[in-house]
Structures are given as C-alpha cells and as structure tokens.
Amino acid sequence: MARRIPGTGKPAAKRAAAKGDFRPSKEDILKYIAENPDRAGKREIAKAFSLKGDDRVWLKDILRDLQDEGLLTKERKRLSRPGGLPPVTVLEIYARDTDGGLLARPSEWDQSRFGDAPVVSLRPYRNGPAPGIGDRVLAKTFATGEDEGPAYTGRVIKVFERRAEAVLGVLRQMDDGSFRIEPVERRQSEMIIGRDDLNGAEKGDLVEVEQTSSARYGLPRGRVLQRLGSLTSEKAVSMIAIHAHEIPHIFPPDVLAEAEAVKPATMKGREDWRNLPLVTIDPADAKDHDDAVHAEPDPDEANTGGVIVTVAIADVAAYVVPGSALDREALKRGNSVYFPDRVVPMLPERISNDLCSLRQGVERPAMAVRMTFTADGRKIRHSFHRIMMKSAARLAYPQAQAAIDGATDDVTGPILDTVLRPLWDAYAILKRGRESRHPLELDLPERKILLKSDGTVDRVIVPERLDAHKLIEEFMIQANVAAAETLEAKRQALVYRVHDAPSLAKQESLREFLATLGMSLARGADLTPRQFNGILAQVEGAENQALVNEVVLRTQSQAIYSPENLGHFGLNLRRYAHFTSPIRRYADLIVHRALISSLKLGPDGITPAEEERLEEISGLISATERRAMAAERETVDRLVAAFLSEQVDQTFEARISGVTKSGLFVQLPQYGADGFIPISSLGDDYYHFDEAARALFGSNSGKGFQLADHVEVKLVEVAPLAGAMRFEMLSEPKPLPGSKRSFHKSKSGRRVRERASQPRNRRRR
Template identity: 35%
Template sequence: MNKNNKTSNLRQQDPFLQREQQRYEKPLPSREWISQVLEQIGVPLTIKKLAKTLSIHRSEFDFFERRIKAMVRDGQAYINRAGNVCTAEKLALIKCKIAAHKDGFGFAIPLNKTGQKDLVLYARQMQGLMNGDIVTVRPSGFDRKGRQEGQVLEIIERANTDVVARVYMEHGVWIAVPEDKRLSGHIILEASAKQPSVQSGQVVVVKITAYPKAHHPAMGVITEILGNYADSGMEIEIAVRKHHLPHVFSDACLTASKKIPKTVRKTDLKNRVDLRDLNLVTIDGETARDFDDAVFAEKIGRNFRLVVAIADVSHYVPEGLAIDIDAYERSTSVYFPRRVIPMLPEALSNGICSLIPEVDRLCMVCDMTITSTGNIKTYQFYPAVMHSKARLTYTQVAQWLESKETHPLEKEINTLHKLYQVLSKKRHQRGAMEFDGQETQMIFNDEGKIERIEPIFRNDAHRLIEECMLCANVCAAEFLLSHQHPALFRSHLGPTTEKLATLQEQLALVGLHLEGGSDPTPKDYAQLFTQLEGRADKTLLQIMLLRSMQQAVYEPNNQGHFGLAYDAYAHFTSPIRRYPDLLVHRAIKAVLHQQTYQPKHSWQEMGIHCSHEERRADEASKDVENWLKTYYMQDKIGEVFEGTISGLTGFGLFIMLDGLYTEGMIHISELGQDYFNFRPEIMAIEGERTKVSFKLGDRVVVKVARADLDNCRVELLLISGGSKGKTARTKTIDSHNTKQKESKKPHQQKNKRAPLKKPIKNNTNKSKKKQAI
C-alpha cells in the first residue's frame, strides 16, 4: 500500500468512528483518534498538516480546527509557540484549576487525572494568574518539602470576569481592592470608561477588562454598586459574589418552574406503590422550610421494618432541561444565617417536592427489614405516593421520648427509638466514629444584629433520623453496585502517610496513641474517640483526628466511607438540596426499569464538579459566619473573658472564648516580655528566656482588643495564662470579674449598621442532620 492510500485510510481506522457517525451527519475524527495519530507520528504537527494527514476536506477544516482548539481547552492537546499541535500525554500536560493563596503562591489542582497530586506554584509562576483560572500545567521538579512543582504553559479559561471589591481613591486614581484575598493585587478602574457615582469605601462589582500580566495590574469598570460595607446583609452579598455562587435562576428555569403542578395528579400515580395509609412523618429542626425525608418503623416479629421515603425530585426535574441545568450548576443549596440559596426553585423545594403534612406527595422509597442485631436483612427501592401524617421537630420528639407522654404517634415514635438503639449499638460494633462537635446558631434582633450565639444540643431525635438516613444511603450504594450501574459514591478515605505520622506525634504529646500502626482502621479511630470523654481538650482532639483523614468527595469509583465505617456509601436522602442525590435517584430508577442511565456529562466530571461546589458553598457559609461573629465582637472591645487555646501557629494563639462560641487571636509578639517561638515538635509556643509555654487546651484570660472586619479577625490581649509556674503577664483577675466591661476609647466605637427592612428573629439555617462526614 502506498503512502497516499495509507494516509487516506487513517480516517477510516478511527475506532470511535461509529460513535461520531451517530452524533454528526458528517463526522470528524474523534479526539481519541487524533491523539493516537499524533502519538504514532511522533512529532508535533501544525493544524493544517494534521488535517492533511487525516484527509480533512477543505469544507471541514473550520470544524476540524474548532475540535483541535476544544481539545486544547480540555487539556487533551497543546499548541506550542511554533503553532504545532502536541498531545498532552506526550508532554505530560495536566489540565488544572488554580487555587491561589493570599501570600502569593498557589496550587494547580488536576481536573481530569485521578491519583495525580496537586502541584505547587510559587510567586513567579503565579504571575498573571488569578484564583480559579483553568490552565495547562507541566510537572517540573520537586521543592525542598518534596512537593511536585508545576510550570504553567497556557491559560485555558479565566475564572474571574466579575469581582466584588471595595473602591478607594489613591493619588487621583480609583482602585478596587478585591474582597477575596486570594485575588492578590489591586484592580485599576479605567479612567476613560464612564463609571457610576461611587463613594470611597463602598462595595462594588467590577468587570475585568484586562487581566494582570507580569508587571501590569488588572483593569476594570464598575458594573454594580452594592452599598456600604456595614449595611445589613452585605456580608452575604459579598460572599455570594466573592465565591461566584449562582444565586439568580435563569429565565428559562423560572418559566419552567411556573409550569410545575402544585398538587399530585392522578396520572402521576401510575406504577407507584400507595403508602398514603402508612404513618410516615417528617422530623426536622424548628426553622426548616423544606422537608425531603419522611420515616416510618414497625415491629415485625423480632425484626424491624424501616421505611425511608424521599421526595421524588427526579419526577419533576428531567435531565438536560432548564431546571436541571440550573440545579447542576449550583449542585447544592447554600445555607447562610437568615438566607438560603436553594438548588431548586421554590415551586419545587418548598412546594411540590416538600413532604408537608396532610397532602399527597410523590416519593422514592427505601423499604428495609432490619434484624434485632442491627443488620439490614433485605431492602427494596420503589416509587410511591405518600401522605405525611405530621411535621415533627427534634425538640418535640425528644420531649415525647423523655417524658413518656401519650400522643397519636406514640407507637411509631417509640418503635423508631427502639430501632435507633439497635442501630446505635451496631454502629459502635462497626467502628464508626462518634463526633460530638459543638454546633451553634446565631439569634438576631430586629435590626439584623446578632443578639447572642447559642449552642445546638443534639438529642436522640437527631441521632434517630441520622441512623435512618445512613441505612437508606448504604442500601442505595449496595443496590447500584450489585447491579453494576455507574453512579456517584460518597468516598471518604483514611489518613495519608504524612498526616498519620503528624497525628501520632501530636497524640504522643498529650499522652495518647492511635492503634493500627501504619494502617489504622475506623475502629482504631473510634476506640481513640472513646478515650477522649471527660478531657478538657476533647473537642480540639476530635478536630485533630478528623483533620488527619482525607476530605470526603463524590466520585464514580467506590472507595468506601472511612469515617462511617462503610464499604460503600452513596447520598440518596436529600435530592432537594444535593445534586448527587438526584443522580442516585435517576440511576436507581433506571435499574428498576432495566435500563442504564447515561448522564450528559461523564461521571468523573460530575463528581469533580459536585465536590467543588460543595466546598465552595462551605467556604462561603464560613466567610459569612466569621464576618458576623467579628461584627458581634465589636461592642465587646475592652471586655475580659476566659477561654481555651484552640490553635497554635507560627504567628500566635487562637482562643475559643467561653460562652461566646467565637474565636480570637493573640499575636505571638503580645505573649509577654520574652521572645516566643512556635515549637511544632512539642505542639507548643514557648518563651526563650522564661520557658513559659502555651499548649492546646490551656486555659487563659484575655481582653478583646480589636474586631477587624476587613480580615474577619478578633484580636486579643493576654491577661493571664501559660504554664511553668509563671504567667506570661503578671496581671491577674478574679474569675467572677472576667466579663466586666472597660471603658471604650472613641476609636473603638462600633460602626452603626443599617436595619433590615423586615425584622428577623431567628436563624433560617437548615439542620445539618444528614450531611455525613
């Protein structure tokens, strides 16, 4: 065969040709085949030469060029400075997302390579980059800490088009300072552009017109004035834009949501099990607005029957339509104090998909038989129609269980409680961890200011619902695995080698040891958790243990859930507020209909996306909470409090203040008449001359010196504390006098804050009962 014939046949040899023919009337060579041909040729080619090699007709060239550029955008290929196309695999190129640090360095997080660790980027490599940018990176050497470094070759996609910032006039030039500290460098506002009337210090949204280069800052124009920094609710407006949270539903989505029926129709009942006579109830927090799960239990001989009914969101949200597109973009509801950004429009989340009492609702059911020893003997999934008999609260159910008072649902609630006791015992046998972290809620006054911060105490009603949800989630994972159907699993891995070594060193300093050697099991962790009871540093040690494990993620490869001690785990119970749950529902339905669910995006891509959106929502919520707590501390400047050392760093101590559930910091230079150094080998900050030391869990007395809203930081001064017989400061105070307010200096007076338009008296945060580790 001559060379020309061989070349013309190259296109016909594409192993994915049939797939391309199904998608396109005039199919181009597949991406996989283009990469393979480039690798076989062994040298980079221009797009024109590559097109000739693959027999691309002149009329097809524009489309072929777009495909090549799409491959570059997705990190599958790279076009070098000479204009030649190279395969990403050949050059070891990785498509990454930039995670910038406020100190100038950053990390390149791989997007489409499993098992590839993050690559560190130092200041010179970060020049011209912004947090969230999508780039092509080539691994280079290793730094002194043994971390893989990276070299950024190309910026594929800019993440920041609009930035929330505060504006100032400096030397006759308007500059915008981003609220996101990871966006280092100021943005110069274009003098030639027509800017809206703005006052110095106001919060605005700036559209970037020119991105930063090596020695030139970014340029931009103001597109929206949000208001003054201390306006009520501004912290949420900033967080939403800072973290680029989708918060406005598309017109197409809102139009589609108006067509959603408000009641269950007769046509919806086809092929559904009728559970309307079953005493299913919802149990949630007092302030919950959407109810996506209902439970029922009964005793059958020695076994229990547990029915977990979940709102059938997938019935109303077909894949690929407007509501689904918006839901996937959000991937999760975001909960702030006093405000929720829902994943689904209100017509669904608070309407037809909310299991409110005394109305018919469509649901997906996990119907289980559980033995007296807590083992799930059998289970089945099916679509159903239900009629909730009551909307109960945790407090109400806990009071019923404690007082033994009679009520219409006494039999069902008592049976649920007995089942919980069985499941709780099984949980301990399994080796799942019992983390009793202290959750809090903010109580607001009519002006939108925090009146107080209260602890949330978990009771048996919380734990009862949690165990029911865990059972359903485990069954969902097993069901999909047994039918070999792809899905997103909730994977949670144990400690890495590095984190485990650090943890063992830290535990040794407080007289503890984690069993299991180099490969501890969940049961080893759970056993250590039990040893923390009664210790003053219990909460700090629990956090230390949790941080030693890897972060839970969504991924198609089931790797089990270390924290819960499950071999397989999937999220099934909250499709109103979590997109992965909606995907699990669709997959289960496909299996029930003996079909295979093929989503629009790849499972791997969806897992990465949903995990990222979850982290982004958590970061935004944390930002708002920290700002509100800092604002709360403004009128406590000069007051004295007792507290516990909750963290140690090279620059100081973090103190959790008693009764305020707020953390403050003492700078290392403020610890006393000595030079203090952080000594990680003994987990302490120690004075060179006095040998006075500060360790995790130590008690101190402090005074509130400053509440810095710009950096969301409460600065403290040490009054007394420290070990080795001496205190870092000689001043002491009586315990009964630790909250006496000292007179404020004029410059310490707090900013006045504009009142809310409508008084809000409580927190609208949904309980985190079902959010597993």
C-alpha cells in the first residue's frame, strides 16, 4: 500500500486508518516533522495520521526509538530533526537542480570544524521578486533526513539586495607595464585592467573590479569600480573581510545626520541615581563604556549575609527609535565587528562613544536592574528602573584587580573600601550560586593579536584571566537572566539568547569518541552541563586534556537568537536574554524596548510591528553574528599569512585543529591561525578517516594523527590575500588508542577496512 504524507493524501490515510491497515513508517513520520515544524508534537502527529487507541501507544514507542537513534530531538513538547543549521539562517543560492529548483548553502560555515557545508533545496518563493543564482536570502530550514540529495529544504523569508557582480582584489603592475587584478578569492580569475580603467587606483591598491569583457583565449578584462585603500596600510587586511562578507562599514548620510541631531536625554520619566557610586570596569583600551556596577550588603535582617547588586546599562533605546534611519542601519549591521586593527560599530560614534558612553563624572541615561541575593548566591528578587546616573570612576580590569590585590592608585585608593571591596564580596556570593548551578566549564583560552605600528603582526598573547573579568561576567549574566524572567512573567514577546542541548546524534558521536579513550558515557538520560564537567575533570592534567576539551566543545550546539525559549544549556539556565550591550548588539536593544513597554517606562518601547517580525529579526541577527565571527577569523588568518609569507620552508610547532576526509587543519598556537595539510602529503601509507576518533590512521601501520595532537610542521605555501597556508607534516604518526583496525582484500584486490572490533551503534545518517 502506498503511503502518503498528510497535506497531499490525508483522505487516503484516513480511509486506510479506518480499515485498521495503516501505520505510518518512520520515513513518513520524519518527513511530516520536517515539513510541518510548527505542528510536530505527539498529538499533532497522531491527528495528522488519524491514529487512535493502541496506535497512539505505538506512535509513542516509535518516537522514542527515533530519539534514541538520534533522528529526532525533543524541545519541551515539540519534536524536530537534529542538524547543523539553525532554524532561520542566511543562505547563498549557487545552482539549480535537475528540476530547475534552487540550491543554496549557508552564507557562513566553518569547514575546518564541521566539514562540507550542507545543501538546502529552496521551495518556490511566492512574495515579491523570485530569488536567483547568486542571491542571498533569509530562509527557514528543515532537515530532510535523506541519505541522498539535499540535507535540508528551505522556505525563503526575505531576499536581500542582489550582490553586485564585483571582484575584490589587489592591483598588480606587470614587468611590461600592464596591470592585472590578483583576486582575494583563489577561485576567481585574474583580470587585465587597461590604463583608462584604473579609476585613480595605483599598484598595490585593494580595489573592487567588474568584468567588462571576456576573451576566447587569455584573461578577461575589467575596470576598477572603487579604490578601497593601499594594501600596505594597516587597515587593508580587515577591509578585505569587510567587503568579502558585505559588512556595512560606512554610515549613510541620513543615519549620521539623525545621530548628530539627537539631543541628550533629560530627567523626565527617570529616577535620580546620580549619587549612587556606580563604576565602569572595561579593557584598558575601551572607547565606550556601556555597563556600570555597584554592590552593597543587604540591610534586611531577614537576608543576613545577603547582597544587593546593581547593574546599569546605557539607555540606547532613548536615542534609537523603532523605524528610524538609525534603527534600520543598526538592524542591518546586527552587531559591532571587532578586528585586530579596527572596530566596525553597530551605531555611529555620536551614539556609542558619546551619548551612550557612561563616562566618569558625566550624567548619562541608563536602564538599571537591582538584584538581591542570599548568602548562598540565590537571587530572591529584582527590579528594573529607568534612571539618570553619573559614573564614579572609570576603571580598567588590571587596575581594579591590582587595587584588590593591594596596589591602589589615585583613582582606586579613595574607593577601595566603599566601592571595590563590596563588589568583590558580592562576587564571592554570586560565585557560590554559579558553582551550585554547574555551568559548562570549558578551558578555552582567548588569544589576542598585537600589531606593530605598520599594521603587521607583532605577537599573539593570551591575556590573563582575572577575577575582575569573572566578576563583570557573572554580574552581566545575572542581569540577562533577570531581563528574561521579567519579560516572560509579563508575557512580553522578546528575543532570547538560546543554546540548545547537544542533539542525540552529537551525544552518540561523543560517546563513540570517548570509547576510543576507554571512557564511558551513560545512555538514556539527557546529558547535563554537570556531566560534561565530569568528563573534563577526568582528563584534567592528562595528555589528552586539550583533545577532550575540543571534542566536548564541538559537541555543543551553536548559540543563536530566537523568539522561542529553549534555555541556555552551556550556562545551565532556563531563561536567558541579552540585555547588557545594546551599543553593540541589536538583540539587547530589542530586549530594552520590550522592558520599557512591559514595565511602562516610557513611550519608546517595542512596537507591534517589531513583535510580529521577531522571528525574522532573530534570524537576521544570528546570521550577522556568524558573519562577524567568520570575518574576524579570516582577518586573523590573513594577518598571520602575510606575516609568515617570508618564512616559507621554516618549521613550526602546531596543534591539529580539524580532521577531515581530505586532510588535517593545523593551528599555530603562537599566532592562532590555521593552515592545511592535504591527506595526499602525509606519506606512503594509505590513510583513512575515523570519524569517531577524530583521526586519520594508516591502513598499514595503524598509526596516525588525531584532533588536538601537537605536531611539528613545515610551511610550504602561503597565499596572503586568501589567508591560506599549506603545511607539510614532519612529525611521525603515533599509535591511536581505540583505532586498531584489521583489513581484508576485496575481490578487486583493494585493501578494505573491516568494522572496528569495538561495538558501535550504527545510527542512520
């Protein structure tokens, strides 16, 4: 009997069910869930397939089986397909299938971590102009669960402005005096540029070029559209990433005019907190200061040993009004982007560095939350206020820490006992609450590139992690939780910061990996951050500590913005929203507006139109966040590649940062940049990819290379514009625990790998 999915053949399914001879297959159920994500609860599935009585019990068992196999995940009462793409994301259309349908890939994708980007088959677009090849779209994605063909289908929500057919490259002058463009992307062809088409550009300039003609033989010709600057300037490298990722970096005139016309906020509708000694604690080189903190003992005798913590955040909503030019540009940018040599801000400096910067001794409007904690770090109440404040001191992290450690200066000395010690006392209490919450504790040191005056790499450092950093981080986390709790209690729509639990498929992959190290991971119950911390504790100080940290990190889902609350797995929090940085994140601005509306703190809150677009806005700002991360990472790669271009044939200490079927990605710890070692260059042995062990191993020797291994490599090729480096492996392969394999000869005589002796759960792909 042919099975049909509800929506296309529901009457037939009902007739079959009435006869008692129809139960949907697992494939039917998976397809239904993929195509109907908003109606994917157990009741909706049963209704769609007309299942009653014993059939509903059968359905419950089938759904549990699908979850155990890693083919479904359950979020509250809704079932969904696990996968690598967020539910709403930005895609680039690159081709058509044999039926003429559009095929797309995610706009931002880390191949070294996740392998090849998944393919999305787009459904027909019904509103406005139809998208075409080369377009970027915002789309809702649904996993197909098919072994062949596209991994996802997608429904287009919005088509972005069509990309200009321009090539980014560097103008080179040849020996014969002619000019050519060396493209930034290696897949693009060089172009010949005539002298009349230079548009003022000179050799060594970074330029945008459009192709004007193609030749049957030889290189195509082009003309310079605009000169972006000299490649020798210190900001040229980040400019490559800005243009390659289409990051808006020049504010339109109407946005700048609107920012300049803004008048400082007044006391109207605000509480006067100017005498409260709030202080800012930021990096020493920070240009804007958008958060201030204060703490004091709770005078309530019923809360002995408790503290009151206050966090004040710049009131950006007072200046950036929904629907204004400033607002439209902020949403377009989504967030500020931080490069080693510059910052591309979300808001003009008039707003971010002036009116909304909580400068010492200057009156500034703010949104503040006052939180009361018990002596064991449990929050018992909080309240939000719209205030006028005056920062008592501008402090840097090392400066504040030095004062607590006994080395005060002219600024910290007078406020040590009245301001700083109460802050540290409060942090000690909040730390108790954090420890009882058991958030995920990954050891991931953050590197920072220091540049010379000419913009080249000086060195890469790992800044010391101070208690001052942890204090501000924990205060901000608690403020974010309070914002989400308040808005949820008021039944106010908002944008959550969500971090879903690892999918069952990723859990199974982690389980297989740990088995190769002789470690076990319980099945059945949902994993918690505390269980992950237990895994990390087992390898603390061991040789494979870095490896296990890296694999646990890659097991985690990607944090995104969403109007639906899925909780924050990594922080082990039920509800969480970004509230503390509206200067640099649009999500925080939405949360501020939602608080203003729900608490009736002014007329400049969230609008009904914004509430209706929260899913679209969440998808956009999640995409701009991934875009920023990719651009920042690529800029580091280009800076380091340019710095090392004179050191070809030199040897380096490296760490394996990615393992794929085609080779190894290695990172130079000294510089924090990645390069590639093709599998074909690893030696005479025939290497196989072991997904469970995150390793490549030789079929003859059984030895190989594994994720996080420390190795010695030789630099053999550098492409500075692309930020690409190719290395040669100098270290010998090593025995791999749990990767012993046996082989037999196939009929063709080729050596074939047999299944590992250790049993593995073969889940459906």
